[in-house]
Amino acid sequence: MPLTNGDIAMSSVRLAPKERVLDYTKALELLNAENAGRDGLDAKTLLDSRINGGLTYNDFLVLPGYIGFPASDVALESPITKRISLKTPFVSSPMDTVTEHSMAIHMALLGGLGVIHHNCSAENQAEMVRKVKRFENGFILDPVVLSPQTTVGEAKQLKEKWGFGGFPVTENGTLRSKLVGMITTRDIQFHPSLEDPVATVMSTELVTAPSGTTLAEANAVLSKSKKGKLPIVDSNDNLISLLSRSDLMKNLHYPLASKLPHSKQLICAAAISTRPEDKVRLQKLADAGLDIVILDSSQGNSIFQIEMIKYIKQQHPELDVIGGNVVTVAQAANLIAAGVDGLRIGMGSGSACITQEVMAVGRPQAASVFNVSCFAARFGVPCIADGGIQNVGHIVKGLALGASTVMMGGLLAGTTESPGNYFVSQEGQLVKAYRGMGSIDAMEDRQSGSTRKSAERSDAGKARYFSEGDRLLVAQGVSGSVLDRGSVTKFVPYLLAGLQHSLQDIGMKSLWQLRKAVQDGEVRFELRTVSAQAEGNVHGLHSFDKKLYS
Numbered sequence: 402m403p404l405t406n407g408d409i410a411m412s413s414v415r416l417a418p419k420e421r422v423l424d425y426t427k428a429l430e431l432l433n434a435e436n437a438g439r440d441g442l443d444a445k446t447l448l449d450s451r452i453n454g455g456l457t458y459n460d461f462l463v464l465p466g467y468i469g470f471p472a473s474d475v476a477l478e479s480p481i482t483k484r485i486s487l488k489t490p491f492v493s494s495p496m497d498t499v500t501e502h503s504m505a506i507h508m509a510l511l512g513g514l515g516v517i518h519h520n521c522s523a524e525n526q527a528e529m530v531r532k533v534k535r536f537e538n539g540f541i542l543d544p545v546v547l548s549p550q551t552t553v554g555e556a557k558q559l560k561e562k563w564g565f566g567g568f569p570v571t572e573n574g575t576l577r578s579k580l581v582g583m584i585t586t587r588d589i590q591f592h593p594s595l596e597d598p599v600a601t602v603m604s605t606e607l608v609t610a611p612s613g614t615t616l617a618e619a620n621a622v623l624s625k626s627k628k629g630k631l632p633i634v635d636s637n638d639n640l641i642s643l644l645s646r647s648d649l650m651k652n653l654h655y656p657l658a659s660k661l662p663h664s665k666q667l668i669c670a671a672a673i674s675t676r677p678e679d680k681v682r683l684q685k686l687a688d689a690g691l692d693i694v695i696l697d698s699s700q701g702n703s704i705f706q707i708e709m710i711k712y713i714k715q716q717h718p719e720l721d722v723i724g725g726n727v728v729t730v731a732q733a734a735n736l737i738a739a740g741v742d743g744l745r746i747g748m749g750s751g752s753a754c755i756t757q758e759v760m761a762v763g764r765p766q767a768a769s770v771f772n773v774s775c776f777a778a779r780f781g782v783p784c785i786a787d788g789g790i791q792n793v794g795h796i797v798k799g800l801a802l803g804a805s806t807v808m809m810g811g812l813l814a815g816t817t818e819s820p821g822n823y824f825v826s827q828e829g830q831l832v833k834a835y836r837g838m839g840s841i842d843a844m845e846d847r848q849s850g851s852t853r854k855s856a857e858r859s860d861a862g863k864a865r866y867f868s869e870g871d872r873l874l875v876a877q878g879v880s881g882s883v884l885d886r887g888s889v890t891k892f893v894p895y896l897l898a899g900l901q902h903s904l905q906d907i908g909m910k911s912l913w914q915l916r917k918a919v920q921d922g923e924v925r926f927e928l929r930t931v932s933a934q935a936e937g938n939v940h941g942l943h944s945f946d947k948k949l950y951s
Contacts, residue, residue, distance in 0.1 A: 440464055441925035444802065448771040455765035457750070458795040459934060464925040466908025475901040476911040479805045480783040481514060482693060482721035482742035485668060488512035488657040489897055490800060490912065492785060494751075494810035495519065495672035495697055497820065498835045502529035504818045504889070506536050509667040511893045512657030514806075516695050517671040523682035526671060527689040533669040534690035535563065537651050537658065540616065540633065540665075541643040547584060547599055548574025554595030556584055565647070567630045570603050571640050580632055580640045583607060609634045612641045616665070619644045661692065670723075672697040675705035680712065693721045699748060699756060701725040702732035710739040726787060728764035730776045737780050746773050747788035751810055754788065767802060774803030775920075793899035800900075800912055801919055811835055815883040816892055823885060832882040895949060 423431065441464045448456060479490040489512035493500045497520040500508075505515030517529050535541075545559060547570045560566040566586030571578035582603035592602055608626045610619050612635045623631045623646055631644040648665070651658070659668040670693035671686050673679040683694060694713060696706050701724050713722050724736040725745030733744055747770075749756035749763030756763055766789040774784040786799035787808040799807045813819060814835040826832045886892050907924060909915040918924040929937070 549600035750788035
């Protein structure tokens with residue numbers, strides 16, 4: 402029977418006259434012929450300051466592409482320096498309320514990188530580097546070795562210092578001496594006398610592997626045995642190296658871990674200033690096994706930093722150097738010419754930073770990242786987008802504009818692994834203290850902490866902002882608190898999954914592909930008005946619960 406209602410063939414209401422309606426099977430041909438698919442703007446037009454002014458992350462969106470793959474297929478590996486790449490592009494900031502050894506260890510285990518702050522003594526910072534480097538190993542080439550005369554009490558002190566309790570015992574208490582036993586936590590945990598030598602409680606029935614055993618073979622022996630450690634010995638039973646069962650488990654639990662290919666140790670980065678005395682600090686960090694040094698300055702384009710870069714490249718060629726901070730091509734060019742292996746981009750965009758407000762100097766972060774990273778890429782220098790990261794969307798935008806990694810401070814400050822203790826705010830919420838390194842609290846920490854452990858701090862806040870000799874300190878940061886975010890072992894995987902889903906929406910299977918598509922103008926962007934920003938956020942609800950992940 403004929404339709405009496407809703408039949409468009411009988412209706413005069415049409416999108417277009419019937420004779421002008423095209424064959425739907427020709428849609429793609431028309432798209433290509435008319436180039437009608439070029440919605441939005443390319444990145445160069447978007448970030449042209451003469452047209453749109455200085456933009457930051459909230460001022461634009463990335464337009465979606467075609468999804469032809471699952472989000473789990475998206476590859477996030479990206480370089481942090483000319484020589485080193487990370488499985489995930491996440492870096493924690495060298496702030497004294499963000500990154501010490503615990504954060505650095507867990508960021509590396511999760512595929513990123515933690516940069517240990519330098520607002521402490523050189524000895525304390527070097528000790529934190531050692532803890533990171535000893536946390537996971539392939540063959541442990543410099544194990545802590547005991548002699549038979551070492552006391553049970555001394556063994557317990559070493560366990561407290563290093564965080565592990567399994568030690569080989571050799572005749573002379575040194576590497577390349579005859580192996581006579583192994584001490585474990587179980588051997589000494591309940592031993593009544595701290596003065597007894599470890600020879601009285603050590604295990605002598607050992608499983609060993611000969612020198613020349615490959616890492617895969619050694620792991621196979623270790624997995625079949627019930628031992629926690631596998632000593633590697635030469636033909637005379639002299640200890641050559643050591644393998645740990647805990648490292649084998651870490652390999653299983655953390656497949657993305659940032660490790661050096663030859664030693665299987667976690668990659669470790671630390672910050673220093675550009676003062677002459679920091680050359681001594683750098684030597685101690687290098688001796689502790691440092692891989693990457695970041696020159697920590699709010700304005701990196703200085704004679705002090707250029708001279709420090711040249712010094713490091715000459716005296717410590719094994720170290721990769723990341724310079725900064727910079728926000729202009731002119732700043733970047735000086736540091737690239739000096740020999741940096743990476744750049745850190747951002748000035749005044751951090752959540753606890755007020756440099757732009759107080760000093761009237763800086764640049765909106767999106768404009769900074771795009772312009773500097775485009776220039777640096779021509780010299781093969783990776784860039785870190787440092788500051789202004791408040792959510793997954795900001796991470797995506799920073800990477801889309803050319804950064805190879807993003808650095809986070811406030812976003813990670815509320816996690817379990819950041820330094821400091823939790824406390825309950827006046828509103829009854831669980832929070833942690835967080836402060837910018839340019840805050841008065843950070844710059845005065847040495848004086849105010851004269852009776853505390855922080856008396857050993859190094860005035861890193863003053864050095865970062867060139868304020869060591871000032872009689873009057875001018876704040877470029879604030880102190881506050883951030884909400885509890887739980888452990889980074891849950892929060893970073895949430896960031897990773899969010900980033901993968903975002904790249905899936907854009908239609909890109911890797912960060913390398915994303916950067917290339919942006920450069921070629923294939924990935925398009927759209928400016929956001931104030932109304933568009935309001936529309937893109939939660940609106941029209943009486944109340945809501947914003948739970949980010951489960």
